[in-house]
Amino acid sequence: MIQSSLYHALKNPFPYQILITQDDKESYLASEVARFRGFETILFPDFRAQKGDDLRSYKEELLALLGALRKWYRAPKERLLLIAPLRSLLHPLPKEELLQSFHLGFGDNLDIGELKERFYRFGYEFVEIIELPGEVSFRGDIIDVFPPQESSPVRLSLFDTQIESLRYFDLETQMCEREELDRIEITPALFALDEATQKELEELVSASSYGAFSKDLMSLGLWYLKDKGEVLPRRVPSILTAGAKEELLELLELQESDELRFLEGLNLLATPLEHSDIIISPANFLSFLSLHANKEITIIARNEALFRAFDLKEIPCKKQIGDFCVNLLTPKEVILSLNQNTKKSAKKRRPTFAIDELRVGDYVVHKDYGIGIFKGIIQERVLGALRDFILLAYQGEDRLLLPVENLDYIDRYVADSGSIPSVDRLGKGSFAKLKEKIRTKLLEIASEIVALAAKRELIEGRAIRTDFPEIEIFQHSSGFVYTSDQEKSIREIFSDLEGGKVMDRLLSGDVGFGKTEVAMNAILATVMSGYQAALVAPTTLLAHQHFQSLKKRFEGRGIKMARLDRFLSSKERTSLLNALKEGEVDVVVGTHAILSAVFKRLALIIVDEEHKFGVKQKERIKAIAQDVHMLSMSATPIPRTLNMALSSIKGMSTLLTPPSEKLPVRTFVKEYQEALLKEIVHREIRRGGQIFYIHNNIATIERRQKELLELMPNLKIAILHSQIPEKETEEIMLAFEEGRYHLLLSTSIIESGIHLPNANTIIIDSSDRFGIADLHQLRGRVGRGSKEGFCYFLVEEKESLTPEAKKRLLALESNSFLGSGSVLAYHDLEIRGGGNLLGEAQSGHIKGIGYALYLKMLEEAIHSLSSKALPKREDVDLKLSINAFLSPELIESDRLRLELYRRLSRCESTQEVNEIEVEIHDRFGSPDLYTKQFLELILIKVLASLQGIKTITNYNQNITFFYRDETKKSFSAKSRDDDDLLAAILEQLQGKSA
Known part of the structure; x- marks a missing residue:
């Protein structure tokens, strides 16, 4: 009733400056009416942090709130209405003086030290690469800054200390736009503080009793404003909607807060009779x-x-x-x-400029020498020239210096969670033997995949009609708008079903991204065409969940459905098998029990998480699917390169876009405290939800259960770990799904494949002992329904953590989308996804050489057996006495230099090298001599590889090319100087390639 109520109220003089609403949705509807009546509106976001919460977890809403507040302070108040959800107005907000800004413009002379200090006092976070609002990066003559009010970050280029260029740049490519700006406004990323106020605030925060992981202004500053803050409705005429009043009464009941009592006295927006939305x-x-x-x-x-x-x-x-x-x-x-709802989504796209960072101490796999330990970049003088190398440690005292231009020879070692590899010994040849053994096995797997695909190509498939109007009605009745990925996947599947050949398609996408909805479109088309469909899942729980989803969506459409699992009595089972045989059931959902059924007219089989089935079950799936359309579903991302290799013989569809209603998971890093634990658990139970509690130690899990029960005696706790039999595990999970337990105390066994929309809080004990990929995956267990998910990473003793562990946990806390801190996690999951496709039998081989190399070798095997052979890129050994490296003076960060070395080492064309040179110029300033010479070295490597050259050497100014066909070619440069050597080599290579 908000629209009709406000419309009526705005017909008369309206003495209020603030309209307090229940939530974002009500604010939006109210704003539309106010604008229609000629008012300017400013909207606060629904800021639901409770006093003492770590504000990093609410950074996006906090920045939006402060931006809207700044706008409101500045705006003339005539016919202006501030519309704010109740929870955004419960706490003191900064007064106008704390939200002042400053400007930077073309031609300004800067004192860099003073500017850095100002950014610090404005709450900006100093980073190497800008990804989020409120970040700043100083790199020599380049300053990148992302003021919160801007939609894109800005790059300032300096000539000495003077600004000579200001341009927006793209988060995804990190490249600048062409248009120059005159000046930009720098608004605070938190508060605009002077030195004295900052010192006072920092002292209050550091003495705080709140259990924030990082006791700094960004985490707790808002709670300590004192006389610098004010609760707006106390001094500005405000009015409540009926929804906001309900929310207020509920809050007062829970908190018994005297601070909020004044809100009860505010006027209520009346709803006149016979008015309605x-x-x-x-x-x-x-x-x-x-x-x-x-x-x-x-x-x-x-x-x-x-x-x-x-x-x-x-x-x-x-x-x-x-x-x-x-x-x-x-x-x-x-x-x-006649307009559609124009409410903008608050979602931010994920920056795709991902750094696949290597950290000192990481295990890596060299394609020729096997598993070693990455020790960082070192500079050495070799053949009289200064060059950068990657230092790798092997067994004993063995060390390997890898030239940075060959960084593509190594990959981070990723295998199953928790497996620690054994480091190889150099020069023994054992790794080469292992690779050969795995290559032979991979050729067998690849030939099986290719042969199966070829066989299916020859079989005529049942033609399924997909143009039934009922399908369109079904899509519109979903209650949500399909994502573009879902629509594309449905089109691809329908094209296969209509095409006359047997479909073999893989649909991959994260849980909650709508794979089942896509599959249901295929099922409906199959049934409407007069055929039967089957959906097979690896566990009873998953089958049960799918059956409930299908039953709900197909209700009232005349589709006969049944489920087949171990909970059926033998009599029910026999009856169902007969019904399938006679064609009396259209759709059956179940576990591997389905694989032994006989169907009258089966045309489609959908297999969820196929990699979790046993060998015999997989064989049976293959046998059934020979002349039946098959759609496989996987919740793990598939690596792009493997996707390309497989897509030549198998249909691939991917869901990468989350549904618009999906909320990010609110993430907190906290020190373990009993009081905190009680608050977290009770908060979730109060809103009717359930909790996952991850304790990754089977030996002490029962002790943790006792401790929790001593703390909260009425808590109903179920325990789950890998030593509990499968049948019992399923029964526990079903009981949890039915709400018979409040809390599931589990090891990381719940990491994947479970969809429990009522469990929306996850607590992870000793989170510093998990890899970032595992933490990211565990966080994905919650926030799958319409409720907001909460994730708590608990650590025992904050002070004992390494700075690196702290940094990575904070990155996960402030990025609940797949952004900076989580890119690495996604990369790991993607690689594992490739392993999942291949099944458990390969885990021993994967452990020996890591997923990345294993998948590369599989791609090569598939391509070598299919008609689309990969063009093989030949290695080139450059033994040149030339000083060449990416200069640390130009690019200070080892992390960024390493990433550029990796990308340059993978270049396959001169155009790619030129594009990276332009990027370096844009992001870091004009390349110096050593950087330019390194880029020329990469150009030489690319051209030489294309021309069949194996090695290039020089002795003084005499240069020799050694070709793969055992021939060689010698010539001389003008002198032994670096520039003359490079010019002579490039002239030879470019002359030949021209």
């Missing part, structure tokens, strides 16, 4: 207007074309052009909008 579907639009033809009708549309789409000639109405979304009914008026 309405929702009209386009199909009923004209008939509804005919019923109310005696009223004054106003129709709103953002353009004339929308009016023309509806035949309004017969209906007397006032047409108004505008982008408002107002739909309401009063005794005398009807106002209807």
